[in-house]
Amino acid sequence: MKRTVPLMIVMVGGILMMVQYFIPHQYSQAVFTNYTQWAPIVGAFALILGVGSLTRVHSHKIRRKTKNWQYSWAVLIPLYGMPFLAIIWPQSLAGGMDSPSIFHFFFMHIQVPIQSTMFSLLAFYIASAAFRAFRAKSALATILLLAAVIVMIGQVPIGEIFGRWLPETGLWILRYPNLAAKRAIMLGVGFGILATNLKIIFGVERNWLGGAGK
């Protein structure tokens, strides 16, 4: 039962939505409208599962004092603190209801700088990795290296100092060889997605059920 019901829901839902796409009848559209209203609501419930699971894992770590348990507080406090500020206490810093709220203030001055900093660190590591690992060891590696250098320098204004040919060659690489390779990959991935979806809809692929019903 634990396996059959989910499999039936997926099969009926999947076939229904596939068929619906090609039928512009009012009943078909009504199904579609209902589905698009339900689906986000059902999806939102996944948040409850996620928050519950995260809370359980980290509260368990704190109780047991496992390694680095202190960091679990860094997860749990903002996890509950930010919704509290947004829903229960949406006042602004000045005390009124005008923006910016304290929630927005924390978002802009804690979360945004933290995430931006993490992403910015990439520049440092890319520079170090490029110095140590980007070698013209073979013909293919040399082609890759030359293409990377041309695109990198062609994408920035200083590239035009060396002549228009450099940015234009960079754009040519992006518009033709890159496009051809990407299209091949995308077609392959697309067919893979189609095959996997059909396998899931018809119950051939059941890994998504996890261990349910076993």
Place this chain on the structure above:
Amino acid sequence: MSAVSKWEKMLNLDRRWIFLAIGIASIVPFLIGFGMPISTTAEVESIFDYVNGLDKDNAIFIGFDYAPGTQAENTPMGVAVLRHAFHNNVPVFITAYQPLGHGMALGALEYVTNPAIPGFYQSVSFEEWADLREAGITDKDELIASWESDGNALPEGAKGWVFEGRDFAMLGYAPVFSLVILGMTASIENQFPQDANGNPLIEMPMLREHKSLREVDLAFTTSGSSACRSWIVYGREKIGLPVAFGVTAVMATDYYPYIQSGQIIGQMGGLRGAAEYEVLLFENGITETTDKAFTGMDVQSAAHLLIILLIVMGNIAFFAGGFHKKTALKGRG
């Protein structure tokens, strides 16, 4: 033990020196500001031309579909298109594919309407012009005339008025956004009964004139992930919605097939793409100056040059030292 050669010393350079060099290359151009000219590409010009051809009877979506990590690249794109739309009086629905994008969208809107930023647009909240709305005055030109006749004066330095519900609606984030896009092909209001500020969409003039994505003229998504593809799958392919991308530089290569196939109008790739749009805004008199993306290109020039220099140095040391014939460097065992 044989002596360590100069080439090996060079290859084993302490990476902190590289970090320091990148730090300097990132900071100094900001302080000096070379202001090197930027030429524009067809991919960005096509977006600009398309938006430039729209007016108050049209409407666009701007999706802030990214997290703060990529805001340096994505935010200037959203800001540039938002300014362009406000300049042409094109109503803008603002959405976010993910919760963090909601904050990014708010930040961009605040930036464009901030009186401290040159060339700002003076925002009028939905409540403030309720009387005029109830009197049936919703046409932009009539609205401005009535609003100013009520004693409201455009602040000095402002480029114009933008009325919430007439010129923009901050819809924000909704869960499972790909399905929300799908749902908006039938009705925007069904997916967003209220905007992010709690205003009912049904009372908004821009919603009454553009009830679904079928009545919208462009979805511009600025994204740091594959979220932008949903606009193609559920917007472009289902109902023919014109779509344009603004994506990070590392992602830009992924989406050239969509340009060639005509599925997207154009694409801003990374900070360069945003800078090109800023240049187009400036050259066409829509803004009085370029903005952050243009300034950031000096930094990128310096950083790219430094990285290329490091690659060249690494290869010189590698081959001159004869390490291509060996399996490992001495210094690394």
